[in-house]
Every structure is written in structure tokens, then in C-alpha cells.
Amino acid sequence: MAEHHLPPEPAGHHQHKSGVHADDLKHGSRGRRYNYNYYYGGGGGGGGRALCFAILILLLAAGITWLVLYVVYRPSHPTLTVTSAAVLALYNATNAAAVPGYAPTALAASFQFTLVLRNPSGRSAARYDRLAAYVAYRGEPVTAPTPMPPLAQDAGTAVEVAPVLGGGVAAPVPVSPDTAMALAADVAYGVLALRVVVLGRVRFVSGPFHRGWHSMYARCDLLVGVRKEGNGGGAGAGGVPQQAPLLGDPVCNVDM
Structure with missing residues (x-):
């Protein structure tokens, strides 16, 4: 019988079938590692973001509401005006005999x-x-502070008061010699520059809002006309109280 011979197999065929190279394993394992995707949380962060967004909207709405209320109910500083003046007493009260060797x-x-x-x-x-x-003259008080009663004002209204500063019986107030000399000269000239000072505290009530107390410092600079009475250099000490005309418009400022 004739023998049949199979054609030879190509080189490397047995190697391909017999196993896997180490390089193939490294390449395959590296590819698999990079292709794996992992997801954690399952999309649970959406609820937290919604809650933060809702809180932000509430804060923004509250801020806008507060700003609108502040603009609508924001109070303005009160104003002060002097409309008339009268000199009840004004004279030099230096007593040289009060303290021997010293005459304030x-x-x-x-x-x-x-x-x-x-x-x-x-x-x-x-x-x-x-x-x-x-009342102050040339930066020095010439009357002691006079207490005034509490006041209440509705919105857009005015209150008129007429306090007697210095009291019905004028009490002597120490001043510098230069101030006393300047006052005598101004009285002789007939024009006196004075400053009226009002101190206190104020608070505002705006609908449901009650603000705290604020210190108030108000002052009015004015020129008054005076007449020399007898030899006293002014009203009082035997002189007659006199109405003092205001010369020009008093300039008033209110600080809080």
C-alpha cells in the first residue's frame, strides 16, 4: 500500500495552540484594569443639592424682604429749629468777697x-x-444743663417746647475772664452769638419694628439782639426781661 504523508504544519502553529505568553497576560490584565468602571453612591447626592438650593432661595428671599422693609421704614434724623428767644437775666456775677485772694x-x-x-x-x-x-458762649457753658420732659412724636409731626435755660433765678456759672470780657463787649455792641445745645437719646418705632436707643447731640448757633439795661450790662440784676430778636436764620445740626 502506498503511504500518505500530510503536509507539514506551519512554523509556530503548535506554539500558538499550546499556551499563552506572559506578555499576553500582562497586556490583557492591564487592559481589563483600565476598562473597569466603578460607581459609588448610586446618584444619592441629588437630594443634598436640592436641599442646598432650597436653603439658598430662602436666604435670598429673606434678604430681599429685609432690604425692602429697611428702605420703606428707615427713619430720618430729627431736625431742630429755634424760632424765638428771650433774655431773662444776663450779668457778671463775679463775687470778689467770696474767697479772699481769689475772685473766680x-x-x-x-x-x-x-x-x-x-x-x-x-x-x-x-x-x-x-x-x-x-446755652454756651464762645465754647463755654453759661447756664447749667436744664432737664426736659420726655417727648413722643408720631411720624411726620413736630413738637414745640419753650424751656427756660438757666432757671428762673439765674445761678452763677464759672467762666474764664476772657469770656466774661467778650460777653460784656458783645452786649454793649448789641449782638450776642450763642449756641443752644440739646442732649438726650432717641429711638424709632417703625410699625412692628422697635429700634434701640441712640444718643442725640443737637446744637443751634444763633445771633440774638440784646439791649444794655441800666448799668447791669443786660437783663436781670434790676433789669427787665427782654425779647431778643433772632438775627438771621439759626443753623442747627443733629448728630446721632
């Missing part, structure tokens, strides 16, 4: 001013407390 210079003064305190706020009522007023 003093003035006795008493004035009555009509003060108009206005609340320009259209929606805020004002409350005033611990009010006191005095």
Missing part, C-alpha cells in the same frame, strides 16, 4: 428759647428721653 469769674444767665423738634420720617414714630439743654 462767673456769669449769671437765664434764657428762654422756643425749640421746634421735628420728626421727618413718614413711617417711623420717635421717642425722646433723658433730654437736657444748656
Whole structure:
């Protein structure tokens, strides 16, 4: 019988079938590692983001509401005006015999001013407390502080008061000699530059909102006309109380 021979197999065929090279394992394992994707949480962060967004919206709405209320109910500073003045007493009260060897210079003064305190706020009522007023000349007080009663103002209203500063019986107030000499010269000239000072505290009530107390410092600079009475250099000490015309418009400022 004739023998049949199979054709030879190509080189490398047995190697391909017999196993897997180490390089193939490394390449395959590296590819599999990079192709794996892992997901954690399952999309649970969406609820947290929604909650944060809702809180942000609430804060923004609250801020806008507060801003609108502040603009609508924001109070304005009160204003002060002096409409009339009267000199009740004004003379040199230096007593050389009070202390031997020492003669402090003093003035006795008493004035009555009509003060108009206005609340320009259209929606805020004002409350005033611990009010006191005095008169100063050349930066020195010439009357002791006079207490004033508490005041209440509705929105957009004005209150008129007429305190007697210095009291009905003028008490001597120590001043410097230069101030006493300048006052005598101004009285002789007939024009006196004075400053009316009002101290206290104020609070505003705007609908449901009650603000805290604020310190108030108000002052009015004014020129008054005076007449020399007898030899006293002014009203009082035998002189007659006199109405003092206001010269020009008083300049008033209110600080809080």
C-alpha cells in the first residue's frame, strides 16, 4: 500500500495552540484594569443639592424682604429749629468777697428759647428721653444743663417746647475772664452769638419694628439782639426781661 504523508504544519502553529505568553497576560490584565468602571453612591447626592438650593432661595428671599422693609421704614434724623428767644437775666456775677485772694469769674444767665423738634420720617414714630439743654458762649457753658420732659412724636409731626435755660433765678456759672470780657463787649455792641445745645437719646418705632436707643447731640448757633439795661450790662440784676430778636436764620445740626 502506498503511504500518505500530510503536509507539514506551519512554523509556530503548535506554539500558538499550546499556551499563552506572559506578555499576553500582562497586556490583557492591564487592559481589563483600565476598562473597569466603578460607581459609588448610586446618584444619592441629588437630594443634598436640592436641599442646598432650597436653603439658598430662602436666604435670598429673606434678604430681599429685609432690604425692602429697611428702605420703606428707615427713619430720618430729627431736625431742630429755634424760632424765638428771650433774655431773662444776663450779668457778671463775679463775687470778689467770696474767697479772699481769689475772685473766680462767673456769669449769671437765664434764657428762654422756643425749640421746634421735628420728626421727618413718614413711617417711623420717635421717642425722646433723658433730654437736657444748656446755652454756651464762645465754647463755654453759661447756664447749667436744664432737664426736659420726655417727648413722643408720631411720624411726620413736630413738637414745640419753650424751656427756660438757666432757671428762673439765674445761678452763677464759672467762666474764664476772657469770656466774661467778650460777653460784656458783645452786649454793649448789641449782638450776642450763642449756641443752644440739646442732649438726650432717641429711638424709632417703625410699625412692628422697635429700634434701640441712640444718643442725640443737637446744637443751634444763633445771633440774638440784646439791649444794655441800666448799668447791669443786660437783663436781670434790676433789669427787665427782654425779647431778643433772632438775627438771621439759626443753623442747627443733629448728630446721632
